[in-house]
Amino acid sequence: MSKIKGFCCNYTLSVDVEALKREGLVPEELEIERLPCTGRLEVPELLDAFTEGAEAVFVVGCQVDKCHNLSGSYRASKRVKYAKQILAELDMNPDCIEMFFAGRGETEPVVEAARIMASKAEG
Amino acid sequence: MIIAERKPMKELLEMVSDVKRLLIVGCRGCVAVCSAGGDKEVAILSAALKLGVKKAGGEIEIHQDTLVRQCDPEYIEPLNERASEYDAVLSMACGVGVNFVADRCPDVNVLPALNTTFYGANLSSGEWKEMCAGCGACVLHLTGGLCPVARCAKSLSNGPCGGSQGGKCEINPDVACIWQQIYDKLSSLNRKEELREIMPIRDWTTAGHGGPRRRIREDLLP
Numbered sequence: 335m336s337k338i339k340g341f342c343c344n345y346t347l348s349v350d351v352e353a354l355k356r357e358g359l360v361p362e363e364l365e366i367e368r369l370p371c372t373g374r375l376e377v378p379e380l381l382d383a384f385t386e387g388a389e390a391v392f393v394v395g396c397q398v399d400k401c402h403n404l405s406g407s408y409r410a411s412k413r414v415k416y417a418k419q420i421l422a423e424l425d426m427n428p429d430c431i432e433m434f435f436a437g438r439g440e441t442e443p444v445v446e447a448a449r450i451m452a453s454k455a456e457g
Numbered sequence: 458m459i460i461a462e463r464k465p466m467k468e469l470l471e472m473v474s475d476v477k478r479l480l481i482v483g484c485r486g487c488v489a490v491c492s493a494g495g496d497k498e499v500a501i502l503s504a505a506l507k508l509g510v511k512k513a514g515g516e517i518e519i520h521q522d523t524l525v526r527q528c529d530p531e532y533i534e535p536l537n538e539r540a541s542e543y544d545a546v547l548s549m550a551c552g553v554g555v556n557f558v559a560d561r562c563p564d565v566n567v568l569p570a571l572n573t574t575f576y577g578a579n580l581s582s583g584e585w586k587e588m589c590a591g592c593g594a595c596v597l598h599l600t601g602g603l604c605p606v607a608r609c610a611k612s613l614s615n616g617p618c619g620g621s622q623g624g625k626c627e628i629n630p631d632v633a634c635i636w637q638q639i640y641d642k643l644s645s646l647n648r649k650e651e652l653r654e655i656m657p658i659r660d661w662t663t664a665g666h667g668g669p670r671r672r673i674r675e676d677l678l679p
Contacts, residue, residue, distance in 0.1 A: 376497070378504035385508045420501075423466035424509045 337363040337455050339388040340448060341379075341410075343372045345402050346394045346436040347444050354441070360448040363455075371395075373406025380417040380431060389455035391417075391431045392447050398435060407435060430454055458487035458578075459551045460585045461494060461571040463502065469547070470509045472568050476517060476544040479506070481570070482536070482558075483523035484550035491585055493571055494549030496523045502549065502570060527554025530561055540565040576607075593663030593670060596656065601642035606664075608635035614656040 338361060351366045365388075369375065372395035383391045393414055395407025411433040418428035432451065436443035463469075473479055481499050489495025503519045510517040520543070524532045527550035536546060536558060545566045548555045552573040559567050575587040590607035596614070597604060606612045610628045617636035620627025624637040643649045663670070 376500065378500045381501070381504035381508050385504070385511055416501075420466065420505045420508075424470075424505070424512060426508075426512065 337361075337387070337389045338365070338448060338451050339383040339391045340364060340366045340394065340444070340451070341372060341375055341392070342366055342368055342394045342444060343396060343402070343406065344368060344370055345396055345438045347441065348439045349441045354445060359445050361452040364448050364452070366444075371401075371403045371406035372410035373401070373403055373408075375410050375413060377413050377417050377420070380413065381420060384421075384426070384430075389430065390451040392434060392451045393432075394434045394436050394444050394447050396435065397437055400437070402438075407433075427454075458490055458576070459553070459573060460491045460575050460577040460587075461488050461551050461573045463493060463498065463549075464570060464572055466505060466509055469502070469506065469570060470513065473506065473510070473517065473545065473547065474515075478518045478520075478543045479545055479547055480520050480522065480539065480543045481506075481547045481549060482527070483521075484527045484548075484554050485523055486526045486528065486550070486554075488549060488551055488554075488571065489523075491577075491579070492583075494551075499523055499549055502547075524550075526550075528557055530557075533558050533561055536562045536565050590664070592661075593665075594659065599651065599654075599656065600639045601646060601648070603635055603639050603642060605635055605639065614659060616652070 347366065347368065351360065351364065354360045355362055355364070372393050375393060380391055393410050395410045396402055398408050401407045414431055414433040417431050421431060422428045434443060434447040481503050483489065483494050483496055483499035485495055492498065499521045503521050507517065507519060526532050527548060540546065540562060541564065545568050546558065547568045547570045548558055549570045551571065552569065555567055555569045558565055576589040576591055577585040577587045580586050587607050589604060592606045605614060610626055611618055613636065617634050621634035621637055624634055626632040626634045640649060640652065643652060
C-alpha cells in the first residue's frame, strides 16, 4: 500500500495518475482508486486503507451540487466525517483523512488534494 | 423501537484485547433500523477494530455475520455450533440479544458492542428521542397519548413541577415540559377537564421494580 491513498470518482479525474507522477505533479507514493461514484465508498474501505498501510487518505468527488449521481459526493463526505470520528476514537489524527470536491474533469484539484495529503503523511 | 449506540472504540478494544479470533454478530431488528448494529455497522466495527488492534501492535482475525434477530432462539442457537471456532462473539444486538445469547448459548463467550439506551422514535435521519419507558402500566389514554413516565424528568403523574417555565423543563431549556404538552393536547381535544382527576399512586412493580418481568400468553404456548 502506498503512503497516500486517494479515491476519486470517474468524473473528477480523467488523467492517468502515472502520467501525473512522471511529470512530478503528484507524489510517487500516491495510489488512486477510481470509482464510478464516490457515493459507493463505505466507511470500512476508508478505514481499511489505513490498516493496509496508508498514512493519509483522501476522497475527491464532484462538487456537491453538481454530482453526476445527484448526492454521491455528499454521501461520501458524510462517510469521511464518520471515519474521522473513528480515527479520533483510536487516537489517530482525524485530519489524515479528508474529503475534497472538484469540477468535472478538473485535474488540478486532485493534484492539490494529493499534495495536501502528502504533507500530512510526512507530518 | 429499541435505540442503541456503539460503545466507544477504546472500551471495545479493551474488551477484545485477549481475543485472537472474533465473530461480530449484528442484528437486523431494532438496532439495524437505528443504525447501531445492522450489516453496515458490523462491517464498520470490524474495520475499526482491525485498525485499532493493528495500531496497538496486535493481531486479530475477525469474521462477520448478521442475524435476523437475536431475541428469538431459532436465530441464535446456531451460534452454539460456531462458537468453538472463536475466542469471543461480539454482539451488536441490544442488551436483550446479548442476554439471550448468553442464556441460550452456554459455550459462547458473548460480549456487548452496544450501549442500549432507550425505547424511542426516529425524529429524522440520525436523531432519536425517548418516547416510552416500558413501565408496564400505560396511562397514555389519560394524557392525550403523551407519556409522563418517559418524558417527564421526574415521571410525575399529576401535572408539572415548579421547574416548568415557559413550556420548558428545568433540566434543560431544549427539553419541553411534557405536562405543558399534555395540557395543550387535551385542551385542543376539549378534554382538559379530565386533568382534574387525580391519578392514584403508581404501582411500580410493573416497571421492573418487582424483578425481571415476564409475559405469558397461554394461547400461544406450545
